[in-house]
Every structure is written in structure tokens, then in C-alpha cells.
Amino acid sequence: xxxxxxxxxxxxxxxxxxxxxxxxxxxxxxxxxxxxxxxxxxxxxxxxxxxxxxxxxxxxxxxxxxxxxxxxxxxxxxxxxxxxxxxxxxxxxxxxxxxxxxxxxxxxxxxxxxxxxxxxxxxxxxxxxxxxxxxxxxxxxxxxxxxxxxxxxxxxxxxxxxxxxxxxxxxxxxxxxxxxxxxxxxxxxxxxxxxxxxxxxxxxxxxxxxxxxxxxxxxxxxxxxxxxxxxxxxxxxxxxxxxxxxxxxxxxxxxxxxxxxxxxxxxxxxxxxxxxxxxxxxxxxxxxxxxxxxxxxxxxxxxxxxxxxxxxxxxxxxxxxxxxxxxxxxxxxxxxxxxxxxxxxxxxxxxxxxxxxxxxxxxxxxxxxxxxxxxxxxxxxxxxxxxxxxxxxxxxxxxxxxxxxxxxxxxxxxxxxxxxxxxxxxxxxxxxxxxxxxxxxxxxx
Amino acid sequence: xxxxxxxxxxxxxxxxxxxxxxxxxxxxxxxxxxxxxxxxxxxxxxxxxxxxxxxxxxxxxxxxxxxxxxxxxxxxxxxxxxxxxxxxxxxxxxxxxxxxxxxxxxxxxxxxxxxxxxxxxxxxxxxxxxxxxxxxxxxxxxxxxxxxxxxxxxxxxxxxxxxxxxxxxxxxxxxxxxxxxxxxxxxxxxxxxxxxxxxxxxxxxxxxxxxxxxxxxxxxxxxxxxxxxxxxxxxxxxxxxxxxxxxxxxxxxxxxxxxxxxxxxxxxxxxxxxxxxxxxxxxxxxxxxxxxxxxxxxxxxxxxxxxxxxxxxxxxxxxxxxxxxxxxxxxxxxxxxxxxxxxxxxx
Amino acid sequence: xxxxxxxxxxxxxxxxxxxxxxxxxxxxxxxxxxxxxxxxxxxxxxxxxxxxxxxxxxxxxxxxxxxxxxxxxxxxxxxxxxxxxxxxxxxxxxxxxxxxxxxxxxxxxxxxxxxxxxxxxxxxxxxxxxxxxxxxxxxxxxxxxxxxxxxxxxxxxxxxxxxxxxxxxxxxx
Numbered sequence: 001x002x003x004x005x006x007x008x009x010x011x012x013x014x015x016x017x018x019x020x021x022x023x024x025x026x027x028x029x030x031x032x033x034x035x036x037x038x039x040x041x042x043x044x045x046x047x048x049x050x051x052x053x054x055x056x057x058x059x060x061x062x063x064x065x066x067x068x069x070x071x072x073x074x075x076x077x078x079x080x081x082x083x084x085x086x087x088x089x090x091x092x093x094x095x096x097x098x099x100x101x102x103x104x105x106x107x108x109x110x111x112x113x114x115x116x117x118x119x120x121x122x123x124x125x126x127x128x129x130x131x132x133x134x135x136x137x138x139x140x141x142x143x144x145x146x147x148x149x150x151x152x153x154x155x156x157x158x159x160x161x162x163x164x165x166x167x168x169x170x171x172x173x174x175x176x177x178x179x180x181x182x183x184x185x186x187x188x189x190x191x192x193x194x195x196x197x198x199x200x201x202x203x204x205x206x207x208x209x210x211x212x213x214x215x216x217x218x219x220x221x222x223x224x225x226x227x228x229x230x231x232x233x234x235x236x237x238x239x240x241x242x243x244x245x246x247x248x249x250x251x252x253x254x255x256x257x258x259x260x261x262x263x264x265x266x267x268x269x270x271x272x273x274x275x276x277x278x279x280x281x282x283x284x285x286x287x288x289x290x291x292x293x294x295x296x297x298x299x300x301x302x303x304x305x306x307x308x309x310x311x312x313x314x315x316x317x318x319x320x321x322x323x324x325x326x327x328x329x330x331x332x333x334x335x336x337x338x339x340x341x342x343x344x345x346x347x348x349x350x351x352x353x354x355x356x357x358x359x360x361x362x363x364x365x366x367x368x369x370x371x372x373x374x375x376x377x378x379x380x381x382x383x384x385x386x387x388x389x390x391x392x393x394x395x396x397x398x399x400x401x402x403x404x405x406x407x408x409x410x411x412x413x414x415x416x417x418x419x420x421x422x423x424x425x426x427x428x429x430x431x432x433x434x435x436x437x438x439x440x441x442x443x444x445x
Numbered sequence: 446x447x448x449x450x451x452x453x454x455x456x457x458x459x460x461x462x463x464x465x466x467x468x469x470x471x472x473x474x475x476x477x478x479x480x481x482x483x484x485x486x487x488x489x490x491x492x493x494x495x496x497x498x499x500x501x502x503x504x505x506x507x508x509x510x511x512x513x514x515x516x517x518x519x520x521x522x523x524x525x526x527x528x529x530x531x532x533x534x535x536x537x538x539x540x541x542x543x544x545x546x547x548x549x550x551x552x553x554x555x556x557x558x559x560x561x562x563x564x565x566x567x568x569x570x571x572x573x574x575x576x577x578x579x580x581x582x583x584x585x586x587x588x589x590x591x592x593x594x595x596x597x598x599x600x601x602x603x604x605x606x607x608x609x610x611x612x613x614x615x616x617x618x619x620x621x622x623x624x625x626x627x628x629x630x631x632x633x634x635x636x637x638x639x640x641x642x643x644x645x646x647x648x649x650x651x652x653x654x655x656x657x658x659x660x661x662x663x664x665x666x667x668x669x670x671x672x673x674x675x676x677x678x679x680x681x682x683x684x685x686x687x688x689x690x691x692x693x694x695x696x697x698x699x700x701x702x703x704x705x706x707x708x709x710x711x712x713x714x715x716x717x718x719x720x721x722x723x724x725x726x727x728x729x730x731x732x733x734x735x736x737x738x739x740x741x742x743x744x745x746x747x748x749x750x751x752x753x754x755x756x757x758x759x760x761x762x763x764x765x766x767x768x769x770x771x772x773x774x775x776x777x778x779x780x781x782x783x784x785x786x787x788x789x790x791x792x
Numbered sequence: 793x794x795x796x797x798x799x800x801x802x803x804x805x806x807x808x809x810x811x812x813x814x815x816x817x818x819x820x821x822x823x824x825x826x827x828x829x830x831x832x833x834x835x836x837x838x839x840x841x842x843x844x845x846x847x848x849x850x851x852x853x854x855x856x857x858x859x860x861x862x863x864x865x866x867x868x869x870x871x872x873x874x875x876x877x878x879x880x881x882x883x884x885x886x887x888x889x890x891x892x893x894x895x896x897x898x899x900x901x902x903x904x905x906x907x908x909x910x911x912x913x914x915x916x917x918x919x920x921x922x923x924x925x926x927x928x929x930x931x932x933x934x935x936x937x938x939x940x941x942x943x944x945x946x947x948x949x950x951x952x953x954x955x956x957x958x959x960x961x962x963x964x965x
């Protein structure tokens with residue numbers, strides 16, 4: 001059994017309620033932090049833990065916190081990114097729904113360390129019911145003196161608010177999220193300045209993913225050094241993986257970093273193998289934007305080493321033979337899956353979600369979707385495959401925010417690893433499975 | 446002061462200057478094109494990505510290169526920075542890619558567009574574009590709409606530079622147009638038909654880099670290159686009253702603000718921007734309304750003075766050959782020569 | 793303030809809006825725009841007419857265009873009327889892998905409408921939407937705030953028949 005830090009109690013009935021959460025050791029880390037530790041000491045623990053952002057980019061959390069500007073008389077904010085919208089990712093939803101107090105406890109500790117007295121949880125609009133669960137938990141926490149003025153008699157004040165979005169993947173990008181939280185269109189800001197200097201309402205702000213903030217609780221509980229012992233290399237601690245697609249047991253799993261990918265897919269403890277005993281064809285390991293890998297490369301690196309669930313091992317080989325851990329959205333495809341069509345669903349997604357602010361992404365994402373649709377219709381040519389490749393390379397690295405890369409990488413990887421399949425679509429259109437008619441040019445339908 | 450080099454040319458500028466502004470000080474061909482940046486409008490720039498440059502060395506202190514191309518209009522210079530624009534084949538290639546994408550949904554209706562001849566996109570395409578489009582799908586189409594009785598909006602031509610929105614935010618007192626929808630369905634709109642009703646609304650025409658916002662009082666009156674620009678002024682209670690008249694004989698066909706070599710509205714002596722009011726722009730169309738100062742000095746950077754581009758093209762081709770790259774196609778014939786009926790979109 | 797629209801929020805809704813604006817620092821009440829648009833959409837027939845958006849602008853002291861800009865950016869805001877019961881089926885990768893197309897096709901047949909359309913009785917609108925974060929329980933559809941997961945044709949039939957019977961109004965809040 002893998003060690004569990006975040007989901008150790010998720011099976012306990014009623015754990016969403018404050019009473020049960022406290023009976024199972026909840027809010028002791030917070031008490032420890034507020035009563036016995038200084039904000040600086042907390043930051044040191046987080047740095048020591050080696051925790052890296054769990055939203056996808058994997059940036060060291062302690063370092064991000066240490067960049068926070070602290071000018072006199074200017075409020076600072078903690079904003080929790082609960083906009084979870086990366087296809088294949090649903091772990092934050094699970095965590096908030098099951099154990100909302102873990103997030104709240106993590107937020108109090110983090111805000112205390114950062115010197116923030118207001119914190120916001122930005123929840124994607126579609127998770128409306130989750131926002132209600134959070135609001136209820138927050139209310140309970142206020143009623144018990146765990147939030148509000150003078151928390152636990154320590155003199156520290158913190159207010160937490162839940163803000164809902166309204167349907168826009170781009171709001172998972174931290175500056176777009178801040179714009180949205182300010183009541184504007186979710187257009188990513190041009191950086192610098194970074195949020196640590198000028199974030200929400202122009203004030204210093206830290207934006208962290210739900211899972212990142214939740215992980216602060218066990219880190220403070222056990223100490224950063226102990227946390228760092230879990231995992232492998234610079235991938236410390238545990239990670240929530242959202243497993244979906246053609247597997248027997250889809251769901252959210254907490255793994256210790258360093259678990260072999262093969263074990264994750266085939267063991268009964270996790271995904272339980274491929275549905276119907278079929279063979280595996282490919283895996284998207286870290287949410288829709290990371291490169292897809294064929295079976296042989298997801299199970300073993302190009303050098304023949306077993307591939308592990310960690311930032312480094314999944315990244316081994318760069319984008320030529322490797323991929324990324326990303327947000328941990330693990331999508332498994334069986335041997336009958338059309339890689340081209342799966343890519344089409346991704347490209348349609350990115351086209352739909354492009355904010356329209358900068359030209360390469362605004363114009364390029366739609367063009368790629370249209371070419372893929374043409375190929376799926378059996379009207380593609382070999383030149384179209386090259387054109388796709390060319391367009392993605394013209395988007396990558398030229399945009400304001402990472403959505404450009406997120407749209408380009410899946411296209412590049414699918415062509416890199418499955419080019420013969422694309423070619424079959426254009427040279428032998430009869431082999432194509434039907435394309436459904438609900439394709440629409442206008443994404444606002 | 447900060448020292449840096451752009452295409453191996455040293456330049457010294459005050460701290461806080463952007464790479465683009467530094468390049469403008471050098472002037473000439475090393476200056477990156479800018480479709481959305483407008484120095485007189487706060488927070489403009491960063492969107493179109495045509496001004497991208499390669500930063501080969503970040504600074505003296507941290508000599509690492511910046512891994513991705515940067516928008517020169519929004520990136521500040523640093524001591525010892527090494528910037529490459531036209532001496533980097535990679536950068537030219539990246540810019541050509543951006544230009545191709547910018548043109549994907551642009552109608553290329555230059556033959557019937559009032560902006561032809563002074564259109565920055567036309568210049569950009571001529572300079573960096575490929576000779577033919579690889580885009581074979583339907584372009585997005587919008588019906589042209591009248592924003593009040595003086596301004597025409599051809600959304601088909603818009604490249605989403607956001608300058609007009611910033612003008613409305615920053616120099617008028619009640620913005621009623623903006624950006625609606627998102628992605629490639631985004632458009633400049635008033636959402637429900639509303640006139641832009643403000644003394645300075647006409648300035649959105651002057652800042653528009655393409656023919657998306659045009660002057661209805663000048664509509665189809667003449668091609669720009671058949672008119673003669675003269676600088677003129679009048680006593681105006683609303684604005685500086687310093688304008689440029691575009692005349693044919695004695696007839697005033699159009700009134701605009703005076704623009705500098707970067708296509709931006711010039712400054713007044715006191716440093717403020719010489720925006721003009723709607724009275725001057727739309728209602729003073731008699732030569733006797735004005736005191737004419739003399740012919741305008743126009744730095745014709747447009748395709749209609751094509752020699753400039755031939756020279757630039759040769760420089761770039763030389764660079765590419767020297768560095769082992771391949772030049773992009775030969776010549777592009779847009780604008781006055783582009784009378785291909787397939788390019789003519791409906792009006 | 794001058795009354796510019798002839799519709800208004802219910803008093804209890806107005807109170808709720810005042811409460812929401814207090815979540816933000818002084819002068820930052822524009823932050824309330826998205827929550828308030830959700831509330832307005834729920835109160836005025838499941839979509840945002842220009843009139844409704846103008847009301848929101850008035851209540852939050854914003855320019856109408858600021859409201860239009862935001863409302864039209866986010867996919868959950870309907871700028872056209874929708875049926876009483878809006879069914880949104882996820883169609884992105886994992887849901888597609890697990891049969892979302894069959895669900896959508898079945899719903900089109902059952903409701904006798906295409907994706908994007910509203911049934912002639914005004915009861916149902918069918919939408920195909922992008923990833924809703926329910927990949928492990930695919931295929932799925934969202935009806936108002938409710939997630940209906942692990943769908944099968946039979947399950948969809950049962951759900952839709954139920955919606956019809958109870959004359960269900962889909963609402964997020």
C-alpha cells in the first residue's frame with residue numbers, strides 16, 4: 001500500500017463535516033503552525049519539503065512564496081486555483097468535495113505564513129455544487145473560531161471567500177484567474193509584473209492549486225524534512241492522479257512519487273488494467289496539454305528504464321521520447337482508439353478555450369481544429385499533416401500565456417508518435433470511422 | 446542609462462525603456478513592426494506578437510538567453526542585453542509565422558478598402574508575408590456596421606489590437622464599445638447597436654492599424670495616394686485644432702490627426718497627445734475652415750512606396766543567405782496591384 | 793439612481809447581491825460581476841437578455857459594455873434564450889473515449905433536436921460542452937448544478953423522462 005497523506009481519511013463517512021474532520025486529527029497542523037511557529041519558519045518547512053506546484057507547472061512552492069513582495073501597508077492575498085479544467089483532471093474536485101476542511105486548514109496555514117488576511121478560492125463555475133460544499137465548510141470553520149478574527153486566540157485574522165467562475169479553461173492560468181476574480185474577461189496578463197509583485201487588485205498575491213495548498217497540512221504535521229523523504233529525487237511527497245479512459249478502475253488515486261507507471265496502470269490497487277483485457281495503445285500522462293506517448297514509451301524510457309510517476313522520469317527524453325507529469329490527468333487509450341480523433345477533441349477544446357487576446361493562439365487553434373476535421377472527414381492530404389506540424393510550431397512559444405503551448409504540444413506529439421495513423425486517414429479514407437455531425441464552426445453554440 | 450545592442454547596433458536608453466522604443470531610437474530596418482502597441486496609449490501592446498525579437502543575452506549580469514521570443518513592445522531593456530531582430534533568421538521565421546496567422550482571417554480586400562496605402566497590416570504582409578495563403582477554410586465574416594453616422598466598423602478586417610478600446614477608455618469619458626465573445630469569435634462591438642457618442646470618438650479611426658474603423662465621411666471618396674496631405678490648424682475650443690487635411694485640389698476629403706513616422710498621433714508642444722475632436726475631423730470640410738501651414742512631411746512607409754521594401758527585402762535575404770537560412774518567397778503583390786477577384790470580399 | 797430598465801431583482805435577490813459585494817475590498821465591487829450574472833441568469837429565465845445585463849450594470853454601477861464583455865466571454869452565460877431544462881453533455885477526450893458520442897446521438901434522437909437547438913415545446917436545450925472535470929466517471933452530462941455521471945443509454949432515458957415528468961428547470965444557483 002502506498003502512503004497516503006491527503007486522502008488518508010477520504011473513506012471515512014462524514015469527513016466533509018468539521019466534527020468528523022477534527023475527530024480524525026484535523027486542524028492540529030493549523031494549531032501547531034499558528035501557535036508554535038513563525039511565518040518564516042513555516043516558509044522554511046515548505047521550502048525544505050521540496051513541494052512543487054500541483055496544478056501542472058511543477059514550480060517549487062516555497063520559492064514561489066518567497067517571491068511575494070511585502071511592502072508596508074499593502075494587503076497581500078492568497079488565491080486558491082480551483083478552476084480545474086484541464087481535460088483528464090478531476091482530483092481537485094474530489095478533494096474539495098470529500099475533504100473541504102483539508103483545503104481550508106491548508107489555506108489558514110499558508111495565509112498565515114504569507115501574511116495574508118483575505119483569501120479567495122476561485123472555483124470553476126461548473127463546480128457550483130462544490131462551491132456550496134466549500135461555503136458550508138467555511139461557515140462551520142467561522143462558527144468554531146477557526147476563521148475570522150483572532151483565530152484560536154492567536155491574534156491572527158483571516159477571511160476566506162469562495163468565488164465561482166463561469167466556464168473558461170483559460171481562468172486556470174493564474175493571471176487570467178485574477179482578472180476573472182476582478183470581474184473581467186479571463187484574459188491572461190502580460191508578465192512581468194508577476195502576481196507576487198502585483199496580483200489581485202494590484203497587490204502582492206500567491207496563486208496556488210488546491211492540491212498544493214492541501215499538501216501544506218501534512219508538511220507542517222510531519223515537518224518538511226520528513227515529507228521530502230517521500231517520493232524520489234526532486235519529486236517529493238505524494239501526488240493525486242486522476243485516472244480515466246479505458247481502464248478498469250478510473251478514479252482519483254494518491255500515489256507516492258516514483259511509483260512505476262506500469263504498476264499504476266496494471267495493479268489492482270490503482271487502475272486495474274485495461275478494460276476488457278484489451279491492449280494499451282497510448283497514454284496522456286498529465287492532462288490534455290502534455291505530449292501523448294505510445295505504450296512502449298510510457299512504460300519505459302528510451303533508454304529502457306522503467307518509467308516512473310515523477311516529474312523527472314516522465315520528463316525523461318524531453319518531448320522527443322518523454323512527456324510531463326503536468327496536473328496528473330492520466331488518460332489511458334486502448335488499442336482501438338483513434339489517436340487522430342482524440343487529438344481532434346483536444347484541438348476543438350483549445351480552439352473553444354482560446355481567449356482571443358493574442359494572434360497566434362486566436363487564429364492558430366481554430367485552423368488546427370479545421371484541418372483535423374478535414375482529415376477526419378477523409379478529405380485530408382499528406383500536405384495537411386505537414387501543415388498541422390508547421391502551424392503548431394508557429395504557435396508554440398509565441399503567445400502571451402501557456403495556452404499556446406498547451407494547444408501546440410498535443411498536436412506535435414500525436415504526429416511525432418503516430419504519423420502513420422494520420423497518413424492512413426488521408427491515403428485510405430475508407431478506413432475512417434464515422435465523424436459525428438455535431439461539429440460546429442461557431443464555438444459559442 | 447542602460448546600454449544594449451540591437452542587431453549589433455549599440456544604443457543607450459533610460460532605464461525602463463522597452464526594446465521596441467530603443468529600436469525606434471536607432472530607427473530604420475531594425476525597428477520591429479508593431480500592430481497593437483501604441484506609445485500614447487497606456488497598457489497597449491503585447492497582443493499581436495509581430496514585434497517579437499530574440500534576446501540572445503538577457504543582461505550582463507545574467508547572460509542567459511531568453512528561451513522564447515519576447516514581445517519587444519512590452520519587454521524592458523537591461524544592461525548588456527543582446528537583441529536580434531532582422532539579423533536572426535529564426536526570429537524572421539517566427540515573425541513570418543505570426544503574420545501568416547494574423548492574415549488567416551483577414552479578407553485581403555485591399556482593393557476596396559479605404560485604408561489601403563496607409564495600412565500597417567498591408568505593409569507587414571508585404572514585408573513578412575508569404576505569397577499565397579495556406580488557409581483554405583471560410584474566413585470569419587461579419588456584416589459591416591455603422592457606429593453612429595461617422596464611423597464604419599468592418600469587423601472582418603479587425604486584427605484585435607485593442608487600440609480603439611483603449612482610446613475609448615483613456616481619452617473619452619464613457620466607453621460604450623468593447624470586445625465581446627472570445628477566441629476567434631471575439632469582436633469589437635457595441636453589443637447592441639449604439640452610437641459612440643463622444644467628442645473624441647473619431648480618434649478610434651486614427652489608431653486603427655487596419656481598415657476596420659474608417660471615416661464614413663471619406664468613404665470611397667478617393668484612394669489615399671491620390672490625395673495631397675497638408676498640415677493645417679484652426680482655433681478649436683475642444684481640441685488642439687492641429688490636423689492634417691487630405692485634399693484633392695481645393696476640396697478637403699478627409700481630416701485626420703497628424704501622425705509621426707510610426708503612424709502614431711503626434712505630441713503637442715506641452716507633451717500631450719494631439720488627439721483631435723469630432724468637429725474638426727468630421728464637420729470642417731472646407732478649406733476656408735482652416736489655416737493651411739503647408740505640405741505635410743510624410744514618411745511614406747507604406748507599400749505604395751515599395752522601394753523601401755525592396756531594399757529591406759534585400760537586406761534580409763542577405764542576412765538569411767549569410768546565416769544559411771532560406772529567404773521567404775520573392776515578391777508579394779498586395780494592395781494597389783492585388784486586383785485578384787478572388788480576394789474581393791463583399792463590402 | 794435613475795431607473796434605466798423596467799425589470800428589477802426580487803428584494804431577497806437584491807439583498808444577496810449586496811452581501812456578495814461585501815466580499816471584496818472597497819471600490820472592488822466589479823469582482824461581484826460574475827456571481828451576480830449567475831444570479832441574474834437564474835432569476836430571468838435562464839439567459840441574459842440585454843435588458844437583464846443592463847440591470848446588472850445598473851446594480852453594480854458598471855458601464856453596460858463592461859457587462860456585455862464579461863457575459864459573452866464565459867461559456868456558462870447564455871446570451872440567447874434556452875429551454876427550461878438545459879442538458880450539457882461533455883464531449884472532450886475521456887468522455888469521448890467512453891462513449892459520449894453515443895449519448896449525444898441518443899439525446900438528439902430522443903429530444904428530436906440537434907446539438908445547439910431547443911425543442912419546439914421549449915422544454916429542452918441540448919449542448920455539447922467541453923471537459924467538465926468528470927473524466928473518471930465518463931460519460932457525463934450536467935443539468936443545472938447537477939452532475940449525472942457514468943451514463944448509459946438507459947440511464948439517460950430514465951433521467952430525461954424524469955425531467956419531463958417533473959417539468960424540471962435547470963439552474964446553477
